Amino acid sequence: MEEKNELLCDEPAAHLDVVDRVRDVLPEDDTLYELADLFKMFGDSTRMKILFVLMESEMCVCDIAELLGISQSAISHQLRILKQAKLISSRREGKNIVCFLADDHVRSIIDQGLNHVLE
Amino acid sequence: MEEKNELLCDEPAAHLDVVDRVRDVLPEDDTLYELADLFKMFGDSTRMKILFVLMESEMCVCDIAELLGISQSAISHQLRILKQAKLISSRREGKNIVCFLADDHVRSIIDQGLNHVLE
DNA sequence: TCAACACATGAACACTTGTTCATATGAAAG
DNA sequence: CTTTCATATGAACAAGTGTTCATGTGTTGA
Numbered sequence: 001m002e003e004k005n006e007l008l009c010d011e012p013a014a015h016l017d018v019v020d021r022v023r024d025v026l027p028e029d030d031t032l033y034e035l036a037d038l039f040k041m042f043g044d045s046t047r048m049k050i051l052f053v054l055m056e057s058e059m060c061v062c063d064i065a066e067l068l069g070i071s072q073s074a075i076s077h078q079l080r081i082l083k084q085a086k087l088i089s090s091r092r093e094g095k096n097i098v099c100f101l102a103d104d105h106v107r108s109i110i111d112q113g114l115n116h117v118l119e
Numbered sequence: 120m121e122e123k124n125e126l127l128c129d130e131p132a133a134h135l136d137v138v139d140r141v142r143d144v145l146p147e148d149d150t151l152y153e154l155a156d157l158f159k160m161f162g163d164s165t166r167m168k169i170l171f172v173l174m175e176s177e178m179c180v181c182d183i184a185e186l187l188g189i190s191q192s193a194i195s196h197q198l199r200i201l202k203q204a205k206l207i208s209s210r211r212e213g214k215n216i217v218c219f220l221a222d223d224h225v226r227s228i229i230d231q232g233l234n235h236v237l238e
Numbered sequence: 239t240c241a242a243c244a245c246a247t248g249a250a251c252a253c254t255t256g257t258t259c260a261t262a263t264g265a266a267a268g
Numbered sequence: 269c270t271t272t273c274a275t276a277t278g279a280a281c282a283a284g285t286g287t288t289c290a291t292g293t294g295t296t297g298a
Contacts, residue, residue: 009181009215009274019186022175027233032167034236035229039161044286048155049145056141061245062128067138074287076246095244095296096128105235110154112231114146116224117153128244163256180275193257195276214266214274 041085042109046070047078050099051106054088058100160204161228165189166197170225173207179215 026032041047049068053059059067065075079099082088089102101107145151160166168187172178178186184194198218201207208221220226 009179009185015178015182018176018178019182022172022178023186025175026168026171031233031236032171033164035232036162036164036167038232038236039158039167042158043155043162045152045155046286048151048158052145052151053141056144057137059134059137059141060128062243063134063138066128067142071288072245073247073289077286080246092295097245103235105231109228109231109235112224112228113154113157114150116222116228117150117157165256181273190258191275192259192277196256199276211265214272216275 038085041082041087042113044078046074047082048110050075050078050082051087051101051110054099054101055107055110058098060093060096060098062096064099157204160201160206161232163197165193166201167229169194169197169201170206170220170229173218173220174226174229177217177219179212179217181215183218 027035042051046068049070050064053064053067061075061079062072064079065072068075079088079090083090086102087106088099090097090099092098146154161170165187168189169183172183172186180194180198181191183198184191187194198207198209202209202221205221206225207218209216209218211217
């Protein structure tokens with residue numbers, strides 16, 4: 001009973017060259033986490049809806065809430081998250097806060113997703 | 120004290136034209152949910168790592184686990200989720216199950232994300 | 239200066255999600 | 269067949285997430 005790593009298969013040696021090459025090519029861990037965090041923003045239907053709306057037009061918070069039929073509070077919480085992720089930005093206009101996409105990448109990311117979903 | 124919808128701002132009428140136009144352009148709810156579910160797949164760092172690996176080369180389960188330093192069980196659970204989402208597929212090869220990307224969209228979606236993360 | 243309105247925020251809660259641990263399945267080699 | 273090895277899976281648990289409810293903040297207009 002020698003000590004052994006209980007996770008490995010017996011001989012990854014068979015594919016050791018491939019494994020090593022891939023290991024070298026993998027991005028930094030930090031990059032992977034950032035990337036996952038980015039996609040997390042698109043992984044909730046409320047945020048997805050908000051982003052879709054803002055792809056069409058900038059809009060104040062109450063209009064977003066009414067248009068989507070979601071409570072103002074829920075929208076506001078999600079807007080905060082999207083702002084922290086720097087995907088949207090906002091400015092005050094009279095009594096209203098007008099939100100808009102802060103980043104053009106949002107469009108291309110969602111478009112790629114749509115391509116897949118729409119087959 | 121008349122009944123009123125507590126969620127609306129007083130006069131979305133100001134922007135009623137825009138709101139109505141956007142409402143017409145929004146995709147079906149089903150599509151939005153599908154889209155969010157798709158992006159959810161990319162929103163976990165373990166799955167992100169697996170997909171990155173498979174972007175470089177098809178690979179058996181144990182090699183993925185060893186390469187990433189993640190338990191075989193955890194990998195297997197995530198592989199199941201990715202298969203259900205039809206993002207990866209697999210075939211048996213001797214004792215091993217070899218996994219590979221099932222969909223070229225995976226590459227373009229991740230690439231768009233990378234563009235954003237890498238500024 | 240005060241009331242009304244648009245929006246933000248904290249706490250609480252239910253729900254979801256990912257991991258571990260233990261064990262099951264199932265092909266393959268002896 | 270029986271054992272071994274690669275993978276799958278179920279249960280349990282901890283941690284994360286999104287919504288609601290109640291209330292706070294700051295701006296506007298009377």
